[in-house]
Amino acid sequence: MQSSAEMITPVGSETLVKIRNLHYARGDRVIFDGVDLDIPRGKLTAIMGPSGTGKTTLLSLIGGQLAPDRGSIEVDGQQVQELGRTALYRLRRRMGMLFQSGALLTDLTVFDNVAFPLREHTDLPESMVRDLVLMKLQAVGLRGARDLQPSELSGGMARRVALARAIALDPMMIMYDEPFTGQDPISMGALVQLIRLLNDALGLTSIVVSHDVQETAAIADYIYVISGGKVIGQGTPDTLAKTDSARVQQFMQGLPDGPVPFHYPAPDYTEDLLDA
Amino acid sequence: MALSRSITLRRIIRKTCWMLELIRGLGRSGFGFFETLGRFNLFLLKILVGIPAVLVRPRLLIAQLFSVGVLSLPIIVVSGVFVGMVLALQGYNTLVDFGAEESLGVVVALSIVRELGPVVTGLLFAGRAGSALTAEIGLMKATEQLAGMEMMAVDPIHRVIAPRFLAGFISMPLLAAMFSAVGIYGGYFVGVGLLGVDEGAYWSQMQSKVDLYNDVFNGVIKSVVFGFVATWIAVFEGYDTVPTSEGVGRSTTRSVVYAAFAVLGLDFVLTALMFGD
């Protein structure tokens, strides 16, 4: 335990999220098989890995929506899986999470969606709620869309609204699950900048899960590459780009052929086809 | 010889395996049933804990009262009128043979207040409001809205489920009362208006023979129980749904079927308890 903790030396000193020896399985399928991971406070950490390796699952574990089978997840000094409901909710108030699907409340307008956490958790007067909401919407470029229903938004727009909602309470940490998917080059560029800016200006800690290697590497302070239930590579974007690990190289350069399998575990292809 | 024996042996083994599999399956589904039952009850506890928070924020409740209660009114009122009219027709045909058509008001009122009001309203409520509740909550789960709320430190049971549950619980007795009232008017319309029963007799016999405690009050108790159970089933099925389109469809069906069974079964139990001395 101790030795593995010392091996990990991300940039920055203080860690906000500390994951040790994480094991997690869904039924028979092992998703995490001994993951150690540190998220430094105030930095932007990227988590990358092939589709289906469990990046979304990892964020759910950090947010306390799932409980690990073994190992520990510590957020801001607290063991997430040991927190009671009240304490967990108090912690979550300081975490923003951008869901892969956006997860907007479909019976509320864009404005009310962004206002939702403010109205639930604060007693701010309506005029101040309005100002805050408009500021957040302005940041994601959707101030003009405030009266639309979520069903009237495109996928990319919905995700930006979800981002505005995630930052509404000015959390200490935001977890972005694939913030860039479905964005055109312009809003992609704006989002990349925004995520970096939020991190620096508000001093928050960011965890970005993304497949977009170039964009993510451009803004991340530190990168973890997860595959096959383990951390297969980590480091600053520069060191990772120069790493001699074939598996990490394959992922960073997007090569279909290499040690990281493109396929979900399956029986032999020929046998499968012949096995009528 | 040896070959045929090995074949028989294999057949026996296969048969035992099949039976073992069956027993195992039975055990598993029995286990699953009790597990679901446990979750069903725990869920109610969590809802009840969330009720005070709803009362502090009546706006959420009012919105739900509208969609669960007010929007169910048309179907309840229309059904009530027709049920009352049919009762009057049927009742009149029987009563007139005994020269007792003056008692039509009593027959209609008792049938509706004691039995048909709560039961038919319960069934319609499960079909109209219960299915809508299940589908809405199930879809919220399938689209990660409930998970999103949890991550925003808002308990979906308090914010989403409890107001809907309370609204169903409040609406159902009111809807049943409405059903009974219009049903009696439906009977009046057919009996007095079309069949020529004496108007004074229709009302006065009803007034003297229908007991406030024994008939009306017991009917109200039924409707309260049906509302409670039907809404409980509806919100649970929605919350417990498998988060896919198929899952939501199944939950919605289950919600209506289970609620209908519960209403009819409980109706028997309650009737036996209250009216069978």
Ligand SMILES: Nc1ncnc2c1ncn2[C@@H]1O[C@H](COP(=O)(O)OP(=O)(O)OP(=O)(O)O)[C@@H](O)[C@H]1O
């Ligand atoms: N509800 C679930 N039940 C069972 N298995 C699941 C469930 N959700 C996810 N999985 C499995 O867990 C694994 C990890 O899923 P996860 O969504 O975390 O992947 P991911 O890394 O986020 O992928 P992507 O990049 O495509 O979003 C997948 O192999 C998936 O099959």
Ligand SMILES: [Mg+2]
């Ligand atoms: Mg994912």
